[in-house]
Amino acid sequence: MAKSIYAYIAHKAGAADDSALELIQAAQQLDADAKVSAVVTGDGADLDTVCTAMADTYPEVIKIAGGALAYPNAEVVRKALVNILPADAIVLIPHDSFGMDLGPGLSVKLDAAFLSDVVGFDKVEGDTLTAVRQEYGGQVSTHVSLDMSQGAVINVRPGAFAADETGGAGGSVTDKSGDAGDLATARKYLEVVAAEVGDVDITKSEVLVSVGRGIEDEDNLEVFQELADAMGADVSCSRPIVDAKWLEKSRQVGTSGQTVKPKVYLALGISGSFQHLGGIKGNPFIVAVNKNAKAPIFQVADVGVVADILDFIPELTDKIEEL
Amino acid sequence: MEILVCVTRVPDTAENEIEVNADGSDIERDDLVYSVNEWDNYAVEEAIQIVDRAGGSVTVVTVGEEDDEEVLRREMAMGADNGLLLSDEAFEGSDGKGVAAILKAAVDQGSYDLILTGAQADGGAGEVGGMLAAMLDLPYASLVTSIEESGDGVLKIGREIEGGNIEMNEIQQPCVLSVQTGINEPRYVGIRGIRKVASVEIPEKGAGDLGVDGAAVGTAGAKARRLDYFVPEMGDGAEILTGSTDEIIDKLIEMLKAKGGLK
Numbered sequence: 001m002a003k004s005i006y007a008y009i010a011h012k013a014g015a016a017d018d019s020a021l022e023l024i025q026a027a028q029q030l031d032a033d034a035k036v037s038a039v040v041t042g043d044g045a046d047l048d049t050v051c052t053a054m055a056d057t058y059p060e061v062i063k064i065a066g067g068a069l070a071y072p073n074a075e076v077v078r079k080a081l082v083n084i085l086p087a088d089a090i091v092l093i094p095h096d097s098f099g100m101d102l103g104p105g106l107s108v109k110l111d112a113a114f115l116s117d118v119v120g121f122d123k124v125e126g127d128t129l130t131a132v133r134q135e136y137g138g139q140v141s142t143h144v145s146l147d148m149s150q151g152a153v154i155n156v157r158p159g160a161f162a163a164d165e166t167g168g169a170g171g172s173v174t175d176k177s178g179d180a181g182d183l184a185t186a187r188k189y190l191e192v193v194a195a196e197v198g199d200v201d202i203t204k205s206e207v208l209v210s211v212g213r214g215i216e217d218e219d220n221l222e223v224f225q226e227l228a229d230a231m232g233a234d235v236s237c238s239r240p241i242v243d244a245k246w247l248e249k250s251r252q253v254g255t256s257g258q259t260v261k262p263k264v265y266l267a268l269g270i271s272g273s274f275q276h277l278g279g280i281k282g283n284p285f286i287v288a289v290n291k292n293a294k295a296p297i298f299q300v301a302d303v304g305v306v307a308d309i310l311d312f313i314p315e316l317t318d319k320i321e322e323l
Numbered sequence: 324m325e326i327l328v329c330v331t332r333v334p335d336t337a338e339n340e341i342e343v344n345a346d347g348s349d350i351e352r353d354d355l356v357y358s359v360n361e362w363d364n365y366a367v368e369e370a371i372q373i374v375d376r377a378g379g380s381v382t383v384v385t386v387g388e389e390d391d392e393e394v395l396r397r398e399m400a401m402g403a404d405n406g407l408l409l410s411d412e413a414f415e416g417s418d419g420k421g422v423a424a425i426l427k428a429a430v431d432q433g434s435y436d437l438i439l440t441g442a443q444a445d446g447g448a449g450e451v452g453g454m455l456a457a458m459l460d461l462p463y464a465s466l467v468t469s470i471e472e473s474g475d476g477v478l479k480i481g482r483e484i485e486g487g488n489i490e491m492n493e494i495q496q497p498c499v500l501s502v503q504t505g506i507n508e509p510r511y512v513g514i515r516g517i518r519k520v521a522s523v524e525i526p527e528k529g530a531g532d533l534g535v536d537g538a539a540v541g542t543a544g545a546k547a548r549r550l551d552y553f554v555p556e557m558g559d560g561a562e563i564l565t566g567s568t569d570e571i572i573d574k575l576i577e578m579l580k581a582k583g584g585l586k
Binding site: 136146188189207258285 | 334350419454465482505555562571578579
């Protein structure tokens, strides 16, 4: 293959995102002999701190500084990358809210192939990569071939590759800010509006009764509140419940919601998308109840019950109340 | 405001269990219930609401086959003014870039102030909107959860970022936005609504009409190709409790007690 691989480093407040150490692992799996460079965009002292930290992991760090890059606006970052990266570059980007903004358009501007939300690499033969993705919310997986002969932009799912914490790379930091070019864009970042705090802080809950699409109707929420009351737990939920406005956003577990660290997590009628699972930390004891025996949640749960939650949970609540 | 919404027809995951077929070449398609992609439905509702406020019209477009016309009709029953089907044998097997290139050709033949897509579809890639914007040289934002006209062809938009936070941006029109679920509450489409648009003629355009090079799209032009479907090894997986409901509940309660799940 012998192409150069570039890893886009997400960072905030002077600290690199966890994905930074995952992307070097992914790059090495792609090509153990490739030259792997970290690309860090930003501004000020925070940028320098991140560059220095990344030089411990990556043999080369490309620093791109500028006032317009102080907040990661994908439209601005894309312009800078197009001006700086070589034509046949392989670019690895974390598949988060920023990566989804950046990757597809970047691949068009670099005239490179694109692959989204990759969870693994199977093999590389010549310029053809075989990668693993998931479809239908993780219900099935696929092998996908990617022609990388004219470069590639690959969005990598956070957490899919193990972090490489080896360090000691002794890398150099190269300042390419001068090559970034005109960074004027028709999209302007204004501000981040922080998530509203709800009546219950589920990030502090030790036991969560979490409900998903399987509850079917808003009126059924009380069935699960009764279970939570019997257990001394709080009720949380997956995204569809918030989309339907049945519960407040502050009750949503997942990457676009809250990150929770309970001891025990009951996933009831939740299929288990990676965005949902990304919000569950601290290795809790997970109980999944779902009528679909193939739901991805059963792959990560400790204990599973294949049943309709609307039949099963009232009986469970009755038994717990009798204790 | 003239708005184009790109929609697609997908197996409805709320109605179906998605399974891999015997030789792994596809998912099991017998008896699948199809519907409009959920994200796209939110995008159409948003477009209708904008036009209700600001005037103009909503056109829904899809790249597909005859069967896919039904989702255009459904969205027209919802309130979209026009439908457009982009269909050609040469389009089959297109990757995200192929689909974006076909849509770009359709956009070039119209005059739109705003182009909406769903943030993602059944493949979970979330790629077509960003590619389309880059091909059109228009500004783009993904995961949009609010759209507000702030005058002078500028939209104030909210994007969903990590941790439940919302990133606010100003974006100049024309632009491409990919819409996240939850941005609104899509209206119900009744059987009467569907009947009203049942006989409306929906124009169809092929590669020749659009001026799309058939070799650049479809299987021939795809740099990304799906090779197979498979079910991953379960790893450890969950211990599935079996027995009568009473037995399962007794086992579960013992486990919950042991793990500190009952207070």
